[in-house]
Amino acid sequence: MNAKKKFDHSNDLVLLPLGGTGEIGMNCYCYGVGPADDRQWLMVDLGVKFGEATDPGIDVVLPDVSFIAGDRRNLVGLVLTHAHEDHLGAVAWLWPQLRCPVYCTPFAAQILNLKLKEAGLDEEVEVHVLAQGSRFSLGPFDLEFVAVTHSIPEPTALLIETRQGKVLHSGDWKIDRTPVLGVGMDEKRLRDIGEAGLDVLVCDSTNVLREGHSPSEADVAATIMDIVRQAPARVAITTFASHVDRISSAVKAARATGREVVIAGRAMRNTIEAARVCGYLREAGEFLDEEEFGYLPPDKILLLCTGSQGEPRAAIARIAEDQHPHISLEPGDLVIFSSKTIPGNEKEVSRIHNNLARLDIDIVTSDEALVHTSGHPRQEELRTLYDWLRPRVLVPMHGEPRHLRAQAKFAASCGIAETLIPRDGHIAKLCPGPARIVDETHAGRLHVDGRLIVPAEDGPAKQRRKLSFVGIVLVSIALDDKQQLAGEIKLITDGLPAGLDDELLDAADQALSSTPKPRRKDDEQVAEAIRTAIRRAADTIWGKKPVVKVAVLRV
Ligand SMILES: [Zn+2]
Ligand SMILES: [Zn+2]
Numbered sequence: 001m002n003a004k005k006k007f008d009h010s011n012d013l014v015l016l017p018l019g020g021t022g023e024i025g026m027n028c029y030c031y032g033v034g035p036a037d038d039r040q041w042l043m044v045d046l047g048v049k050f051g052e053a054t055d056p057g058i059d060v061v062l063p064d065v066s067f068i069a070g071d072r073r074n075l076v077g078l079v080l081t082h083a084h085e086d087h088l089g090a091v092a093w094l095w096p097q098l099r100c101p102v103y104c105t106p107f108a109a110q111i112l113n114l115k116l117k118e119a120g121l122d123e124e125v126e127v128h129v130l131a132q133g134s135r136f137s138l139g140p141f142d143l144e145f146v147a148v149t150h151s152i153p154e155p156t157a158l159l160i161e162t163r164q165g166k167v168l169h170s171g172d173w174k175i176d177r178t179p180v181l182g183v184g185m186d187e188k189r190l191r192d193i194g195e196a197g198l199d200v201l202v203c204d205s206t207n208v209l210r211e212g213h214s215p216s217e218a219d220v221a222a223t224i225m226d227i228v229r230q231a232p233a234r235v236a237i238t239t240f241a242s243h244v245d246r247i248s249s250a251v252k253a254a255r256a257t258g259r260e261v262v263i264a265g266r267a268m269r270n271t272i273e274a275a276r277v278c279g280y281l282r283e284a285g286e287f288l289d290e291e292e293f294g295y296l297p298p299d300k301i302l303l304l305c306t307g308s309q310g311e312p313r314a315a316i317a318r319i320a321e322d323q324h325p326h327i328s329l330e331p332g333d334l335v336i337f338s339s340k341t342i343p344g345n346e347k348e349v350s351r352i353h354n355n356l357a358r359l360d361i362d363i364v365t366s367d368e369a370l371v372h373t374s375g376h377p378r379q380e381e382l383r384t385l386y387d388w389l390r391p392r393v394l395v396p397m398h399g400e401p402r403h404l405r406a407q408a409k410f411a412a413s414c415g416i417a418e419t420l421i422p423r424d425g426h427i428a429k430l431c432p433g434p435a436r437i438v439d440e441t442h443a444g445r446l447h448v449d450g451r452l453i454v455p456a457e458d459g460p461a462k463q464r465r466k467l468s469f470v471g472i473v474l475v476s477i478a479l480d481d482k483q484q485l486a487g488e489i490k491l492i493t494d495g496l497p498a499g500l501d502d503e504l505l506d507a508a509d510q511a512l513s514s515t516p517k518p519r520r521k522d523d524e525q526v527a528e529a530i531r532t533a534i535r536r537a538a539d540t541i542w543g544k545k546p547v548v549k550v551a552v553l554r555v
């Protein structure tokens with residue numbers, strides 16, 4: 001047997017995560033079948049991750065799908081497991097690179113279509129709408145949307161059957177036996193899949209660090225009902241704009257206590273419209289627009305609004321600053337934060353809490369009462385799913401490295417024989433066993449910067465970060481054909497302490513004087529001498545080196 005034959009993986013089913021194994025967000029998992037240089041690919045989810053404070057001006061981060069885009073004739077389709085941003089938010093940005101058909105449930109299709117319309121792509125993208133429970137085939141992949149429970153309508157796990165083996169891609173899920181909306185988790189089907197023999201479970205890791213079982217949406221609904229019943233004046237509830245179950249629970253509490261429902265925030269209005277098109281919230285009655293808030297008696301209002309993560313332009317942030325054009329709260333009113341603060345957003349959220357405290361408004365958060373539950377499985381839920389499915393291999397996904405590792409260890413402790421932790425860019429052979437990493441490809445990140453997509457590494461955010469620490473000095477210098485100064489050196493600074501200009505100018509002057517005339521013929525050398533001198537002078541006085549840009553003009 002020659003070496004080539006030995007490493008021939010033509011019969012493998014592989015998994016290539018391009019996002020989601022190493023971070024929570026920008027989920028994008030590619031399953032491949034066929035010879036290594038000519039695989040057919042199925043993409044599962046294409047989501048965003050929100051930008052971090054360390055990347056100024058970057059609100060959205062995308063996975064780099066150039067590896068698959070470069071081989072797009074072999075991409076049989078993109079399947080979306082549910083409508084959360086971290087699973088479908090990147091489609092409108094990246095579909096032009098992929099140009100493949102898209103498959104999702106009705107609610108996800110509604111949310112996706114809004115995004116495609118905004119991007120002017122709604123006529124171009126072929127979206128196939130399939131109900132939970134549907135079976136369909138794409139190339140070598142036989143697929144099934146298996147209903148699970150989560151925190152958005154119509155969440156699905158994806159059963160992927162190939163000649164090489166069977167994988168269940170869990171999507172985002174929890175075990176909620178009393179969901180507020182939807183068909184619930186298809187426990188019977190999941191048990192049947194386990195009974196028939198499952199090779200690999202690729203599984204949500206988000207809450208693996210938490211013991212026990214997460215509370216049900218029904219428990220949260222009951223808590224919200226109690227709080228609203230006891231509230232003497234206005235009640236505002238802020239939650240994730242996409243959380244239709246929670247919106248439904250809030251509306252039920254309003255109806256039970258004779259309150260009108262006012263909706264504030266475009267994202268929430270969009271979700272409600274999408275939900276109604278798909279048959280949800282039909283019994284919820286009419287909702288009022290924010291303009292009508294001021295005409296209602298305090299004990300007749302329930303306000304539902306966006307901004308639970310502290311987004312500064314969202315409704316609750318503006319209400320807390322008393323800057324909302326139509327809505328203001330008063331002492332005695334109550335705001336329920338029916339959400340969890342996503343790590344990284346703590347400062348923004350506590351700013352809102354403080355602003356509300358200044359207005360003498362009471363707040364309830366999930367620290368004080370069961371006004372929120374996660375949509376992801378804790379340890380006992382994971383254990384239950386493992387019991388139903390009894391997979392040969394567990395591959396953790398949807399997690400930071402610590403979550404992935406923790407789920408691999410937990411699965412091993414539950415008796416799953418094999419675990420494998422691939423990272424973004426790894427090509428992991430799943431079937432036939434044993435599972436292992438067989439190759440690696442490029443998997444990076446892209447930044448959405450305004451209307452443009454730019455590289456994350458060495459893109460504009462990197463330079464902005466630098467500027468945010470040290471400011472900038474702009475120098476312009478004009479030299480005549482004898483390499484003499486024609487006029488004075490001009491210097492503009494931004495983001496530097498005041499009073500440095502004269503010394504920096506002197507440094508520039510001296511740098512030029514000590515540059516011999518023959519060397520002054522080279523713009524680069526002149527610029528570099530001045531740049532170095534100014535940075536050194538700033539360091540001596542200030543202890544920091546600014547960014548320096550020098551323009552050399554020839555007159
Ligand atoms: Zn989700
Ligand atoms: Zn997710």
